[in-house]
Amino acid sequence: xxxxxxxxxxxxxxxxxxxxxxxxxxxxxxxxxxxxxxxxxxxxxxxxxxxxxxxxxxxxxxxxxxx
Numbered sequence: 687x688x689x690x691x692x693x694x695x696x697x698x699x700x701x702x703x704x705x706x707x708x709x710x711x712x713x714x715x716x717x718x719x720x721x722x723x724x725x726x727x728x729x730x731x732x733x734x735x736x737x738x739x740x741x742x743x744x745x746x747x748x749x750x751x752x753x
Contacts, residue, residue, distance in 0.1 A: 702728050702748050715747040727751040 698714045700722065714722070715733055728748040735743045 700748075713747045714749070716749045722750070 698717075698719055699711060700714050701709050702712050703709045713735075714728070715731070727750065729751050730746045731749055732744055733747045735745045735747075737743070
């Protein structure tokens with residue numbers, strides 16, 4: 687995420703374990719970092735990642751599951 691951080695500023699990242707078992711380093715969004723807890727349920731969402739030379743780049747980010 688180094689190049690993206692240079693383009694957009696700070697990025698909140700974490701490790702998410704998928705139901706199938708693999709663990710991924712992911713971007714986390716739409717949450718106050720102080721509210722994050724180990725073991726929190728997360729879900730993938732599609733979000734804009736950055737704008738490069740006038741072209742918007744989209745990809746998956748993770749948000750906490752409500753409730």
